[in-house]
Amino acid sequence: MSLAVAERRRELSLPGRLGRFVLDNGLRVCVLENRVAPLVSAALWYRVGARDELPHQYGAAHFLEHMMFRGAERFGPGEIDRLTSELGGSCNAFTSHDSTVYTFRFSSDRWPIALELEADRLSSLAIDQHAFERERRVILEELSMYEDEPWDALDQDVSARMYGGHPYGRPVLGTRESLEQMTPATLRDLMRAHYRTDNAVLILAGDVSIDEAVEACSPLAAIPAPVEAGRRRRLPSHRPPKSRRRVIRRHGELARLLVDLPAPTATDLQHPVHRLAALVLGGGRSSRLHRGLVEDRRLCSWVSCDLSESEGPGVLTIALEVLPGVEPERVEDELWRTLEALATQPPSDEEILGCRRMAVADWMFAHEHGHRQALAVGAGEASFGEGWAQRSIEALVDSPDEEVRELAAKLGERGSVVGWSLPLHGAEAHD
Amino acid sequence: MSSVVDQPETRARGRLAVAVRQVPGVAVCAVRCYLRGGAYAEPIPGASALAARLLAEGTDQRSWERLAVDLERRGMSLSTQGAGEAHGLMLDALAVDWEQALETVAELVFHSTFDQERFEWQRQQTLAEIESLADQAEVVAGRAFMEQLYHPHPAGRLVLGDAESLASLDAGDCARFHREGLERGVVLAVAGQIEEARVERRIEDLFGRLEGEIAPRRAPPPAVGLGARREVPVPARDQSHLFVGHLTVDRAHPDLPALEVLGVVLGAGDGLFGRIPNRVREQEGLAYSVQVGVASGAGTEAGRLVVYVATADATAALAEAAIREELERVASDGVAAVEVEAARGYVLGREPFRRETARQWADLLAESLFYRIPYDDPGWIRRELERVDVAAVREAARRHVRPDDLRVTLGRPRASIGGPGSVDGEASRSARRT
Numbered sequence: 001m002s003l004a005v006a007e008r009r010r011e012l013s014l015p016g017r018l019g020r021f022v023l024d025n026g027l028r029v030c031v032l033e034n035r036v037a038p039l040v041s042a043a044l045w046y047r048v049g050a051r052d053e054l055p056h057q058y059g060a061a062h063f064l065e066h067m068m069f070r071g072a073e074r075f076g077p078g079e080i081d082r083l084t085s086e087l088g089g090s091c092n093a094f095t096s097h098d099s100t101v102y103t104f105r106f107s108s109d110r111w112p113i114a115l116e117l118e119a120d121r122l123s124s125l126a127i128d129q130h131a132f133e134r135e136r137r138v139i140l141e142e143l144s145m146y147e148d149e150p151w152d153a154l155d156q157d158v159s160a161r162m163y164g165g166h167p168y169g170r171p172v173l174g175t176r177e178s179l180e181q182m183t184p185a186t187l188r189d190l191m192r193a194h195y196r197t198d199n200a201v202l203i204l205a206g207d208v209s210i211d212e213a214v215e216a217c218s219p220l221a222a223i224p225a226p227v228e229a230g231r232r233r234r235l236p237s238h239r240p241p242k243s244r245r246r247v248i249r250r251h252g253e254l255a256r257l258l259v260d261l262p263a264p265t266a267t268d269l270q271h272p273v274h275r276l277a278a279l280v281l282g283g284g285r286s287s288r289l290h291r292g293l294v295e296d297r298r299l300c301s302w303v304s305c306d307l308s309e310s311e312g313p314g315v316l317t318i319a320l321e322v323l324p325g326v327e328p329e330r331v332e333d334e335l336w337r338t339l340e341a342l343a344t345q346p347p348s349d350e351e352i353l354g355c356r357r358m359a360v361a362d363w364m365f366a367h368e369h370g371h372r373q374a375l376a377v378g379a380g381e382a383s384f385g386e387g388w389a390q391r392s393i394e395a396l397v398d399s400p401d402e403e404v405r406e407l408a409a410k411l412g413e414r415g416s417v418v419g420w421s422l423p424l425h426g427a428e429a430h431d
Numbered sequence: 432m433s434s435v436v437d438q439p440e441t442r443a444r445g446r447l448a449v450a451v452r453q454v455p456g457v458a459v460c461a462v463r464c465y466l467r468g469g470a471y472a473e474p475i476p477g478a479s480a481l482a483a484r485l486l487a488e489g490t491d492q493r494s495w496e497r498l499a500v501d502l503e504r505r506g507m508s509l510s511t512q513g514a515g516e517a518h519g520l521m522l523d524a525l526a527v528d529w530e531q532a533l534e535t536v537a538e539l540v541f542h543s544t545f546d547q548e549r550f551e552w553q554r555q556q557t558l559a560e561i562e563s564l565a566d567q568a569e570v571v572a573g574r575a576f577m578e579q580l581y582h583p584h585p586a587g588r589l590v591l592g593d594a595e596s597l598a599s600l601d602a603g604d605c606a607r608f609h610r611e612g613l614e615r616g617v618v619l620a621v622a623g624q625i626e627e628a629r630v631e632r633r634i635e636d637l638f639g640r641l642e643g644e645i646a647p648r649r650a651p652p653p654a655v656g657l658g659a660r661r662e663v664p665v666p667a668r669d670q671s672h673l674f675v676g677h678l679t680v681d682r683a684h685p686d687l688p689a690l691e692v693l694g695v696v697l698g699a700g701d702g703l704f705g706r707i708p709n710r711v712r713e714q715e716g717l718a719y720s721v722q723v724g725v726a727s728g729a730g731t732e733a734g735r736l737v738v739y740v741a742t743a744d745a746t747a748a749l750a751e752a753a754i755r756e757e758l759e760r761v762a763s764d765g766v767a768a769v770e771v772e773a774a775r776g777y778v779l780g781r782e783p784f785r786r787e788t789a790r791q792w793a794d795l796l797a798e799s800l801f802y803r804i805p806y807d808d809p810g811w812i813r814r815e816l817e818r819v820d821v822a823a824v825r826e827a828a829r830r831h832v833r834p835d836d837l838r839v840t841l842g843r844p845r846a847s848i849g850g851p852g853s854v855d856g857e858a859s860r861s862a863r864r865t
Contacts, residue, residue, distance in 0.1 A: 015456060015457060036455050036456040036787075037456075037783060037786070037787045038783055039783055039784065039787060069703070077713070078703075078704075078709060078713060080702075081702040081703045081704040082704050082773070084701075084702060084704070085695070085700050085701065085702060085704035085705075085773065085774075085776075085777045086772075086773040086776045086777060087776060087777075087780055088776055088777050088778070088779055088780005088781050088782075089780060090701040090702065090781075090784070091701070091702055092701075092702070105784065106780075107780055107783055110780075133716070134713075134714075134715070134716030135716065136716075137716035137717070138712055138716050138718070138719050139719070140743075141670065141717070141718050141719040141720075141741065141742060141743065142719035144667075144668065144669060144670040144741075144743065145670065145719060145720060145741055147668060148568050148666070148667040148668055148670055149567070150566050150567070251566065251666065252565070252566030252666045253562055253565060253566055254559070254562050254563050254566055283503065284499060284503040285495075285496075285499035285503070286496070286499045286500045286503050286504070295496075298552070298555075301556045301559035301560060301563070302556075321559065321563055323555065323556075323559050324558070324559055324562055350504075353504070354500070354503060354504035357504055357505060357506040358503055358504070358506050360506060360525075361459075361505075361506025361507070361508070361524075361525055362506070364457050364458065364459055364525065365457075365459060365508070365523060365790075367457060368456060368457040368459060368787075368788040368789065368790070369787060369788055370787060
């Protein structure tokens with residue numbers, strides 16, 4: 001590790017002071033006190049996602065997330081959006097395979113309302129049939145949107161092939177069929193099983209102290225503790241592909257390639273090594289793939305390489321858009337050649353050091369925002385273990401160069417899923 | 432606006448306007464440098480965007496490759512931008528590298544070589560990007576709507592240009608356009624964990640040469656538009672993309688604060704609060720994506736009232752009728768005092784969110800300098816909004832929401848309107864490489 005990186009390592013801590021407490025009902029609360037801006041971000045993290053759904057529930061975790069904005073006992077339909085807006089705040093939510101997360105952002109003189117809203121919908125959500133039907137139509141439109149978006153549609157096809165019967169291979173939104181068959185009772189069952197105070201973590205980040213947080217948590221503290229012990233099913237094992245599998249779909253006028261390679265879970269010691277390898281491959285214009293496919297051969301207009309962060313088996317994803325007039329086969333050949341060349345022309349010390357610096361800078365920019373700080377803490381507390389945000393970047397700084405080279409040398413040998421989105425025109429020739 | 436600062440260039444000298452601000456928090460800094468002009472001033476469509484891209488393609492001191500390695504290995508992130516009113520670059524760096532960041536920006540602005548071979552490569556990539564955009568249904572419909580509102584003003588066309596215009600450009604055109612941009616004036620904003628006085632001194636060294644008078648901008652043709660309604664084919668399976676609206680006001684218009692509040696009443700804020708999202712999504716369940724703006728894109732040229740909805744082709748007419756009804760209602764019946772209070776609360780409450788990070792501050796400072804409006808001063812913004820009462824919002828709705836003058840673009844799945852032989856071939860040509 002160079003001196004420069006060592007110096008920057010001192011800056012690698014989330015700004016502010018982290019404190020924790022647990023309510024009597026089991027809800028864990030983390031407070032990242034950081035008085036830089038007069039803002040507070042709240043993220044309530046439920047440990048339930050698409051992976052927890054039973055076959056008749058596919059899409060229910062995401063559907064329930066939508067219904068959580070449809071009104072409860074104290075704050076009725078539309079009230080969450082209305083109150084949040086009136087107070088100049090913002091609210092949102094997202095569902096992944098592992099988690100469902102609800103977020104609020106407010107000025108620091110009014111943020112406790114977020115916890116009143118959360119407590120109300122957790123304890124008394126109404127899932128009215130009429131509202132349920134309307135929201136089903138909204139979600140079907142959301143599904144159409146993703147189906148028409150070339151990258152989202154390709155990504156879903158590739159994930160399905162990569163993960164096979166594993167829950168990560170299922171679309172978080174469900175399918176048209178599963179959504180059509182769903183009833184309010186499906187959502188109530190899922191909620192009862194997983195929306196429990198002892199299955200959630202609340203993160204508060206920004207202009208807030210532990211004492212202020214304790215006081216503001218009183219509406220959540222008033223929710224009784226669950227009577228029965230909850231249990232989350234373990235993720236089933238996953239056998240990544242040993243060979244190269246292929247997926248082809250048709251859309252639009254441009255060829256797009258998305259390749260998934262198996263990668264470790266976010267908590268695996270090899271994850272930071274993969275992160276560095278991903279940067280060697282696709283981190284900016286000086287990366288191997290950009291130079292090889294974009295600049296030297298002029299086959300693509302851009303290329304990227306990303307690494308997923310999940311509780312279960314992850315993926316390293318390479319994505320690119322082919323220049324008009326270039327044969328897709330040529331691009332794929334060149335891609336594999338570039339990967340295989342990592343064995344004979346391993347990343348140099350300087351190359352790896354550059355990637356380390358890039359990762360450190362990315363990490364700092366990513367955590368500049370209070371909201372992002374809350375999500376980083378939340379991901380750790382709910383999914384990857386306390387202090388994960390910090391540990392993961394420190395592990396990256398400490399990863400030995402030799403491990404990066406060893407990993408890079410073998411990437412091209414891994415099984416994979418190769419997904420092509422090919423132009424509609426000329427379909428016969430390609431098929 | 433009523434209190435637009437006529438001469439805020441107290442921080443400016445010659446052709447350079449500068450703003451520097453220390454921002455506590457994470458040890459990073461952000462530099463923004465924009466040259467006035469942009470696509471509205473370009474002689475050939477695409478010149479501004481390509482001039483911006485060529486700023487990262489090599490200088491008389493470093494090749495594109497050397498630049499990429501030098502910047503990326505310091506963890507710096509460089510992006511270039513060709514927009515309607517400016518072209519320029521954005522550089523984010525760790526605070527410890529603030530000086531290298533400034534030196535790099537000066538090198539790119541003053542010493543880019545605009546090499547012909549790099550130009551040709553960038554042109555080829557730009558053509559691919561135009562083709563890529565044509566695969567996205569929302570973008571295709573959105574571009575057709577912009578053309579419908581602004582044609583023949585340059586805001587009505589893609590900033591990237593099109594195949595024909597790009598073919599007629601060369602590297603010399605881009606170099607010339609960039610030099611003219613330096614004559615039209617430069618805005619430079621720096622924010623982050625920095626010492627303001629040191630940064631200002633270094634800026635003086637690096638950019639002090641921008642002395643002399645600001646050159647006037649080429650005036651673009653006025654916006655006329657292309658009729659009341661158009662349908663365009665989009666690459667979608669069964670979802671239509673509906674845009675409804677008309678031109679409104681520019682940034683300096685005194686009604687803009689009232690329109691901003693009106694926009695929130697209609698649904699321009701975050702979440703699903705507002706009349707139109709509430710009606711279209713919450714009550715009728717017609718769409719997932721609903722977006723509203725009342726002066727979207729307002730700059731030195733007029734912005735636009737725009738409502739965007741993505742909905743099934745079969746329900747597009749229902750969505751359009753709902754939007755029309757809501758716009759007619761706000762124009763004829765106005766708004767309630769309670770709505771105005773809530774919307775104003777939203778706009779005021781959002782202010783601190785715009786000033787949280789170094790990058791946000793750099794953007795805000797650049798915007799303030801560019802439009803000569805003190806967006807960076809929260810006190811000024813508060814005063815402007817506190818003047819907005821229910822009467823002002825009603826009057827703004829009456830003046831600026833014109834239900835009888837709505838323009839409608841409906842992007843429909845190709846299969847719904849007869850395949851490639853579109854109802855409106857012009858629109859598809861404008862957004863696709865031919």
